[in-house]
Amino acid sequence: MYLTEKIKVKPTPYLDALARESGRCYSKVVSLVRKTHQRKGFWLSKGSVQKYMRHRESELHSQSVQACADSYFDALKSFFQVRKSNADAKPPKHTSRHFKVRWKSNAISHPKEGLLRLSNGVGRDPILLETDIRPKYVEMYYHRGAYFFSLVYKVETPPKQNTGITVAVDLGEIHPIVSHNGTNTRIYNGRFLRSIVRYREKTKAHFSAKMARCEKGSRRWHRLRKAKRRTLDKLNAQIKDAEHKITSRFISDCQRAKADTLVIGDLKGIRDRAQYSKKSNQKIHQWAFARVRHLITYKAELAGIRVISVSEAYTSQTCPQCGNRKQPNNRNYHCLACGFKYHRDGVGAINLWKQVSGLLFNPVVGALAAPIGVRFKWHLCRSA
C-alpha cells in the first residue's frame, strides 16, 4: 500500500520556473489534442502526443514532461466515460500558467543516505530534499504561498491476522465511531468534533455575509477573502487532527482486543438519498464520513486487520432482538414489540455485527453490556 509524506518548501524563482514550465507543457498538450480534434475530427493517442513532446526542448526532466501528458489523458478518459451518459459533457480545455511537476522513478535518485535528488532537464540543477523516504514518485504543487513536495512511497502491510474476532463500526453524525464486538459497545464521542464543524460553518457564513456587502474584487473584498481562507484553513486542520486522533485510538483499541475483521456500514449515496428536514440535511452534507471511513480503512490495513463493508440499510431502525423496525425518536432505542432497550447509537453497530456473524433476525446472544464512552481530548493518542 502507498502512503504520502508532504514537505513544505518556501518558493524560490527556480521552483516558480519549474512550475511555469510544467504549465507550458500541459497547456501545449491541451491545445495540441484539442486543435487536432477540431480540425481533423479525431482524438490523438497518448503515445503520439508523448512522441511529439519528446522533441521539444524543456527545463524539465523528460519523464516530468510525459507526466503532463498523463495528467491530461487521465482527464480526457473521464470525459469519455461521462460522455456515455451525458451528451452535454465537454472535453477538458482548461490550460494553466502553472502546473504540478511530477518526478517519476527514473528522475529520482539517492546520492547518499537521507538525501533525495530530483533531476530536471539537461544542464539544469537538480532539487535536493533531506529525507529518508525512498518514494515511487514525487509531485510538487503550489498551495497558499508555499510549494509542497508530496512523496508517494510504498509500505509493506503486515499479514492479515486470524483470531476470529469481529468488530462492527457504525459511522454516525452524532458520534463519529460506534463499535460493537458481540458483547461490548464503545462510543467515540463526537461532541468536540461537531463543535469545530459548527464553528467552521458559522465562520464561513460570517465572512460570506461581509463579502456580499462590498464590491466583488475590491481591496476590502480581497482582504476578507484572505482572512476567510486563513481562518478556515486553521479550523480544517483542527478537524483533520481530531479525526486522525479518534481513528488512531479506535484502531489501537481494535488491536488490543485482537480483532481480525472490521465491518463498516456502506453509506454510499447517503448524500443523494438524504431527504430529511433542512437542518438534518445540512448536518449530513457537512459530515465527512468518507474521510473517517478512509482513515479507518488504511489504518486497519496497516495493522493487519481485514475490512469488509456491508449495506447499512435499516440497521439503525431494526431491533437486534426481534427484528421489528422502528425509528427511534430519542436518545434511547425502545422496541415496543419485545421490550428491548438500548442506547440508540449502539443499535446500528450491533446490527452490522450480527449481519456478518450470520445472526440477523436471531436473538442477541448473552447480555449486552452498557456502552462505554471514549471522550475526545487533544492528547488522545495511540494507546497500544
Ligand SMILES: [Zn+2]
Ligand atoms: Zn424487539
